[in-house]
Every structure is written in C-alpha cells, then in structure tokens.
Amino acid sequence: MKRLLPHPALSAMLLVVWLLLANDVTAGGVVLGGIVALILPKFTRPFWPDRPRMRLGRSFIGYLAIVLFDIVVANFQVAWLILFRRNRDLRARWLVVPIELSTPEAITMLAGTISLTPGTVSADVSADGRFLLVHALDVADEAAEVARIRARYHARLQRIFA
Template identity: 65%
Template sequence: MRRLIPHPGLSVLLAVVWLLLANTLSFGALLIGIIIGIFLPIFTAPFWPRRPQVRFRHAIPYVALLLWDIIVANFQVAAIILFRKDDDLHAAWLPIPLELDTPEAITVLAGTISLTPGTVSVDVSACGKWLLVHALDAPDPAAEIARIKARYEARLKKVFI
C-alpha cells in the first residue's frame, strides 16, 4: 500500500484541497481529487529525500493552538489598527535562534509565524539556525522571541522526530 500511495497524508490533503478549490462535492470532483491525490505523490516521490516522521498525537494539539492564536491575533491586530496611533507601534525585526534541525519543522514554524496576524517570517539563514521575523508590535523583542520559542518551537520539537 505504501508503494501505491507513497505519502498517504499528502494524498488525502491533496484530494481535500481539490474539493475545496472545486467548491462542490460531486462525484466528478471527488474522482479528480482522488486521482490527483494518488498520482501527484507518485510522480513527486523521487524528489522527497525522506518522509518526515510526525507524531500526530502532538500535531493535533499544535494545530488547535495555532487556530486559537490566529483568532486571538486577528482581534489584537484589529485593536491596534483601530485604536492605536502610529507612534505607539513598536515594530521590530526579531532574529530567532532555531533549535529545530529538519527543514520540514523549520518550514512549519515559519508558516505558523506568517499565518498569525501581526508577524511574518522573512528569511531563514543559510545555515538554518536563524529565522528572521518582522513583528508589527513588539515593545519587548526579547520577550516576543522567548514567546515564539516556548509557544511554537518547543511544541514543534515534539511533533517532528
């Protein structure tokens, strides 16, 4: 079964994304989603050096935390836009030292930071040990770096083996 579907999680994700893009739950859309979900991972399998090992029992709470943080950050950014003056903002560049060592984990961390309103991942150092983040409002940059490392990076170390 693994040879037929080299990345089962990716296959399911591709089929679901296709159904969302098609915006219909018809037999034809489902069939095309299944075909894409099966054949795209087969054709791209040689480009995957190894499958990342993911602990789903840690990944599910991480996704729940991320969704909660996205909702809260939306309200925080809205409050900043509506009720603060430009001179009250403390925008900052945050160089975050990384303890994550796999490219997949670093990518998920960068995506997490960019998905949360008010912050955006800008660059990863060539050595993969630093992540540059821009924060819309960070009066204490050191505290913001510590929050990102404790809230996201520590959890991602448990998700990716």
Template identity: 70%
Template sequence: MIRRILPHPALSVLLLVVWMLLVNEFTVGALFLAAVFAVLVPLVTSRFWPDRPRIRFGPDMAAYLAIVLFDIVVANFEIAWIILTRRNRDLRSRWLVVPVELRSAEAITVLAGTISLTPGTVSADVSADGRALLVHALDVADPVAEVARIKRRYETRLLKVFQ
C-alpha cells in the same frame, strides 16, 4: 505494498480533500478524479522527497493547530485595537532573531509560516545554516520575551510533531 501505491498518505488525503473542496460538489466523477490525482501526484513526486520528515499526527499535531488558530484570532483583535487606538509613533516595531532548534527544512518552513500567519509578525529570512529566523514584529514591548514566547508556543510543539 500500500507504501508503494501511497508513498505520502497524508499528502494523498490532503489532495483528495482539497480537490473536492475546489470542485464544490460531491459527485462520483469528481471523487474518482480526486482519487486519481491523490494517488498519481505523490507517486510522481516521491523521488523528489527522499529524506522526507516523519510527522506525528495525533494529540501533538491537534494541540499545535489549536494553539495556532487561537493565536491567529487573538492577534487579529490585538492588531485591530492597535490600529484603532494608537498613533504610528507609539508603535514599538522590532526585528527579532529567533534561534531555531528544528533541523528539517519542512519544520522550519512550518514555523516561519506560522509566524507569518499570525497578524503582527512576519518571517523575513532564514539564516544560511538554518539555525535562526529573522522576524519582524509590529508591536513588541520586550523582544527577549517575544522570542521566548515564539519558541515556547510554536517551536517546542513542532519539535514533537516533526520527530
């Protein structure tokens, strides 16, 4: 019964929270409108997500988010240091091909988004078969080690979250 009313409970919670943050004040009317949208949007869009991935919320998700946030902060300082201390000709920018073990489009999108959120790297393309990401890195001494780091830090954790 609950699954019929809330086909995507996580999406409903996210919509409710985002709506309340956008309104920027806590009133009964705003909460009611947020709740209406949080129920209606997933109901209307659920038929477009027949094979939605199973996401595990818990320690694996928390660890992934903590590592991503930590890496974003550290990468900001690293990029600032590079900008302030190096000349352009000293940069070792590289195109990296990251083989992907993730199978769902949503999981691959989260991985690509994570890579792009981390300063100094950007996901540029996904192969047609979804088995590789093309990533540009601003400063990489060892491309093989950087690919291994992306797989170790992000992909292995996403495999736990999305399965």
C-alpha cells in the same frame, strides 16, 4: 501499499483541496480528484526521498489548537492597533529567533506558523538554519517576544518532529 500511496497524507490533502476548489462534491469530482491524488504523489516521489518523521498524536493536535487560538487573538490585537492606535506608538521590530529544529519541514512549519499569525511575518532563515528573522508589528520587549515564540511554537515543534 507504499507503491499505491507513496505519501498518503499528501494524497488525502490533494483530494480535499480538489473538492474545496471544485466547490461541489459530486461523484465525478471525487473520482477525478482521487485520480489526481493517486497520480501526482507518484510523479513527485523522486523529490521526496525521505518522508519527515512526525508525531501526529496529542502533541500535533495541541499545536494546532494553540496556533488557531493565537491566530484569533492576534486578529483582534491587530484590529485594535489599526482602529485605535494607528501609527502612533507602534513598536515594529525585527526579531532574531534562535532555532534548534533539525529538519527543513520543522523550520518551514515554524516560519509558516509565525507568518500565519497576524502582526508577524517570517522574513528569512539563516544559511545554517539556526536563526529565523521575524518582523513583528508591535513589540514592547524583544526578548520576551522571542521567548514567547520559542515556548509556544518552537518547543512543541521539537516534540512533533523528534
């Protein structure tokens, strides 16, 4: 089975993305997307020597729920800032978030999560992988914001990628 599907999650994602890009579910589209989803992971297999170990249970579903909730809330917060506060009193800050994630995939997921949330963007990861530089649009207390990022995302990613 590993020979046919070296990365089953990647194959499933490729098929779904193929169908979404086609914007139409037809038999031919499913067949062609399935062929691409089977062949592409085989060609990219040498670039993925070790698959990341993830726990895809309740921890992952809880993480997704929190991220989606935070994205919705942050959209309203940024809209309020733009509509009512404009440039007055914005407290844009650079935050240095210490990270203790052991895999590049976990660090990438943390950086991506932060960038997906409106009002924040991950700018850089330190060379040793122990710090993440984040730009935040409006921060009253830098230490509290770093603690919030670590509590909401970092701690959960440590459990998922343990």
